[in-house]
Amino acid sequence: MWDQTLFAQNFDGWYGGTEIIIGQFGNDNMHALVTSIHLSWGWQRRAMCFLAGVLTLLAQPPFGFMVLLWLSFPLLVWVMDSASFTRGISNRFFAGFGVGWWYGFGYFVPALYWLGNAFLVDAGRFAWAMPLAVLVLPACLSLFWAIAFGIINLFWKPGISRVFLLGLALGLAEWGRATMFTGFPWANPGLGLVGTGVQMQILALTGGQILAFWLPLIFAIPVLIWAEKQRTPGSFGLLAFVIVLLCAQTGFGFNRLNLIEHTDENIVVRLVQGNIPQAEKWLPENRDTIFNKYLELTGSPTIDASVKSRNIDYVIWPETSVPFLLTREPLGLTRIAEALPDEAKLITGALRQQVVTMETAAGKLFNSIFLIANNGEVEAAYDKNHLVPFGEYLPFQKTLEDIGLQQLTRIKGGFETGTVRQLMGDKNSRFLPLLCYEIIFPGEILSSLERPHWILNLTNDAWFGQTLGPYQHYFQARMRAVEMGLPVVRVANTGVSGVIDPYGNTIAKIALGKSGFLDVIVPDRLQETFYSKHANEIMLMNILLFLILIIGSQFIFNKPDD
Numbered sequence: 001m002w003d004q005t006l007f008a009q010n011f012d013g014w015y016g017g018t019e020i021i022i023g024q025f026g027n028d029n030m031h032a033l034v035t036s037i038h039l040s041w042g043w044q045r046r047a048m049c050f051l052a053g054v055l056t057l058l059a060q061p062p063f064g065f066m067v068l069l070w071l072s073f074p075l076l077v078w079v080m081d082s083a084s085f086t087r088g089i090s091n092r093f094f095a096g097f098g099v100g101w102w103y104g105f106g107y108f109v110p111a112l113y114w115l116g117n118a119f120l121v122d123a124g125r126f127a128w129a130m131p132l133a134v135l136v137l138p139a140c141l142s143l144f145w146a147i148a149f150g151i152i153n154l155f156w157k158p159g160i161s162r163v164f165l166l167g168l169a170l171g172l173a174e175w176g177r178a179t180m181f182t183g184f185p186w187a188n189p190g191l192g193l194v195g196t197g198v199q200m201q202i203l204a205l206t207g208g209q210i211l212a213f214w215l216p217l218i219f220a221i222p223v224l225i226w227a228e229k230q231r232t233p234g235s236f237g238l239l240a241f242v243i244v245l246l247c248a249q250t251g252f253g254f255n256r257l258n259l260i261e262h263t264d265e266n267i268v269v270r271l272v273q274g275n276i277p278q279a280e281k282w283l284p285e286n287r288d289t290i291f292n293k294y295l296e297l298t299g300s301p302t303i304d305a306s307v308k309s310r311n312i313d314y315v316i317w318p319e320t321s322v323p324f325l326l327t328r329e330p331l332g333l334t335r336i337a338e339a340l341p342d343e344a345k346l347i348t349g350a351l352r353q354q355v356v357t358m359e360t361a362a363g364k365l366f367n368s369i370f371l372i373a374n375n376g377e378v379e380a381a382y383d384k385n386h387l388v389p390f391g392e393y394l395p396f397q398k399t400l401e402d403i404g405l406q407q408l409t410r411i412k413g414g415f416e417t418g419t420v421r422q423l424m425g426d427k428n429s430r431f432l433p434l435l436c437y438e439i440i441f442p443g444e445i446l447s448s449l450e451r452p453h454w455i456l457n458l459t460n461d462a463w464f465g466q467t468l469g470p471y472q473h474y475f476q477a478r479m480r481a482v483e484m485g486l487p488v489v490r491v492a493n494t495g496v497s498g499v500i501d502p503y504g505n506t507i508a509k510i511a512l513g514k515s516g517f518l519d520v521i522v523p524d525r526l527q528e529t530f531y532s533k534h535a536n537e538i539m540l541m542n543i544l545l546f547l548i549l550i551i552g553s554q555f556i557f558n559k560p561d562d
């Protein structure tokens with residue numbers, strides 16, 4: 001349990017100087033605030049952790065209030081200080097565990113609330129499960145942070161080293177969340193560092209996964225400066241380093257954006273956004289209406305003057321664009337061929353049913369992307385490799401189906417997982433196909449044996465309505481463009497559809513909730529980025545750096561000024 005006597009014995013050594021320095025500036029209220037945080041217990045401590053999580057979330061796109069991180073991380077450090085004054089290894093671990101869990105819960109609930117919208121599309125069947133997405137999933141994701149915080153609380157002590165400890169804990173927890181149990185690297189808190197077009201250029205060097213390591217180092221600086229007896233040379237050295245780091249990030253971003261050059265010699269794509277409500281999409285009576293809408297948008301004359309003199313190379317429809325097995329409908333393929341502009345091919349998402357043989361089970365379904373030639377013949381297909389749990393399949397599928405449960409798509413047996421990831425398209429315009437949230441996994445792109453000219457991302461965000469989800473999803477696509485130095489063409493059923501250049505800039509887009517088409521020239525790809533060539537080494541070196549900082553700070557930076 002928390003020991004107030006132990007805290008009182010150490011408080012003067014940690015923060016006794018706080019009264020001196022703050023008094024010099026005539027702000028006794030700050031000392032009172034810090035003291036109240038350290039003396040917090042029970043629901044008050046949990047509330048402060050939850051608040052720190054909410055503030056951290058508000059720094060993320062699309063909000064972008066990065067300044068709030070200078071509030072959330074000092075608050076988090078001060079609460080961890082309080083939690084560290086707990087007797088016994090087990091009690092101390094669980095004190096840190098509680099801080100991490102409530103901080104994570106305060107972060108993930110508002111970050112992922114929009115997932116609940118998917119359970120309201122067919123509310124009669126799935127509304128009961130909405131709390132699982134809105135509360136239980138954030139509670140489970142918070143365990144990654146809770147375990148990491150519990151471990152570092154065993155080593156938590158005064159001085160600069162605890163800031164490095166916090167960075168290592170948060171970074172490793174996020175790495176674990178991104179890779180374990182199929183992985184879910186959505187809403188990495190480090191995105192608060194790259195919310196603008198200038199800031200995000202650093203992703204070409206570092207990638208996005210290591211950003212969480214650096215958040216405490218950058219934004220917990222006020223803790224080290226406000227406490228008199230912790231104003232070591234290391235504290236001011238770290239402050240100077242942070243200032244230089246942020247300036248360098250900004251300078252690198254401006255310089256990189258000044259190098260942008262686009263050519264008009266590349267391929268032209270037509271993005272088609274049907275904006276079909278998810279609740280209406282699979283109703284049998286809407287089948288022909290939906291298909292006709294896509295055909296009409298496909299065959300509409302070009303309205304963009306910049307591409308009127310050019311042939312359209314690819315017409316692109318979104319994920320599962322039509323509510324039937326497209327390649328089993330010869331008449332449907334014929335109508336597509338008739339609607340396509342001259343020389344254009346169609347790229348579309350659609351269901352694919354496995355051909356039944358002696359070696360395969362009948363009726364297996366894949367969520368797929370098809371490349372269809374101008375004459376209506378299927379040239380190539382890609383089956384989604386990384387399926388969404390509980391959306392496209394159930395863990396322990398047969399067992400859960402036997403007790404009456406279904407995934408949201410209500411396909412008996414769930415979708416099958418594709419086993420091959422290959423490039424598609426013509427020789428001079430090879431693209432990497434990604435479906436839905438596959439775009440949030442950098443490894444899905446890095447694993448490609450051949451470097452594509454561009455990345456294709458088909459998705460259907462109609463499940464999530466007018467919420468944060470589609471905007472967060474689109475920002476992930478922008479991040480991948482910068483990390484890989486590749487343009488991204490994204491087509492969604494309800495938006496946001498758009499073409500993103502290798503610098504993360506949106507060339508053109510169709511807004512969320514709109515229906516229409518857009519003809520766009522796909523930008524050039526850049527040379528391979530440093531990150532795309534050295535992603536694994538960057539992560540390993542980053543972990544090693546923080547271990548060195550933690551150990552070194554114990555011997556170098558913790559001696560106060562005389």
